[in-house]
Amino acid sequence: MDPANETKAVEETSEVEEAPNAEHxxxxxxxxxxxxxxxxxxxxxxxxxxxxxxxGLLRRLVGKGCPPPLAVRIVL
Structure with missing residues (x-):
């Protein structure tokens, strides 16, 4: 592979990897x-x-009156 094309391929791969990371x-x-x-x-x-x-489960538990620390323990 031509070194110029290889550099371009690496740059494109980096851009593709950054988008999912930003979304995550x-x-x-x-x-x-x-x-x-x-x-x-x-x-x-x-x-x-x-x-x-x-x-969603955390929301339902807390919404029904479950104390948040207990809801966390249940979800984990």
Whole structure:
């Protein structure tokens, strides 16, 4: 492969990798804000936002009166 084409291919690959990372970070920020709005503590919200924790389940539990710390334990 021509070195110029190889450099271009590496740059294009980097751009493709950055887009999903930016999207992932946006989703994590949104999930964190949603969890904080439920009364979940910062540390737990940070941890849960990065996980596959079920945000809908957290909302239902807290909405039915479950204390946020207990809801976190249930979801984990």
């Amino acid at each position: 970070e946006a989703v994590v920020r949104w999930r964190r804000s949603q969890m904080l709005s439920l009364g979940i503590g910062q540390l737990e919200a940070d941890m849960l936002a990065e996980s596959d924790a079920d945000l």
